[in-house]
Amino acid sequence: MPLRIKPSPPHSDGQVAELADLFHLLGDGTRLRIVLACLHAPVSVNSIAGQLGLDNSLVSHHLRLLKAARIVRAERRGKQVFYVAADAHIRRVVTDLLAHLAEPGSGRAR
Amino acid sequence: MPLRIKPSPPHSDGQVAELADLFHLLGDGTRLRIVLACLHAPVSVNSIAGQLGLDNSLVSHHLRLLKAARIVRAERRGKQVFYVAADAHIRRVVTDLLAHLAEPGSGRAR
């Protein structure tokens, strides 16, 4: 029996669609910066907007999409609403890819 | 000296923009399926189109973008042009994320 090399595993349409949705949401620069801003600790909408120099409204719009996709989680404290990355899974995805980009000679392939 | 917890590392604008670009290109379902089709071995444009049920022209358009971003690499053999994932880096990014999605209870956060 010959050695089988990388049978190129089949992927369900659902999995691919889910992955594409995740990529699509993180594929906007503004939205990605928002995710990075609340990746490790809860941050208020105002704080994110101030930190990134964006309009309050714009940040809220993006956070609504990120929340709907379960990428971030909302938590209200008094007047403010704090957002944070939904779980360790999301954190790993983003930090892993940033690490990948930082790899020597990985800027964009060889 | 108190223990510093997750200083939330600063990310250069260039890194974030690069990462967003990568996400953006993989964020389209059709384009992601094309990348998956030639992830482990070189495949001709016709083969990709036939396999995915897409028009030849559409596949070529997408491959042009993927090639410009150095996500795939082109190689001509006679009449046909074969495309394959640019390097191990790209392969890891995609396969890792697919694995992440396959994790128990990871469909979208907890």
Add this chain to the structure above:
DNA sequence: TTAACAATTGAACAACTGTTCAATTGTATA
């Protein structure tokens, strides 16, 4: 209640983008 602060929402606009179709370029064979 009133006032001030924080966040959300909806409408509207411009910019972008995925797709289709037709025409063209490149390559190999008769």
Add this chain to the structure above:
DNA sequence: TATACAATTGAACAGTTGTTCAATTGTTAA
């Protein structure tokens, strides 16, 4: 050369989407 096959290219269209602005909801303090 001529023919067929493979891939690329460009224009044009429709649909999507990021952003702005104004108005509204929710919360706390005076």
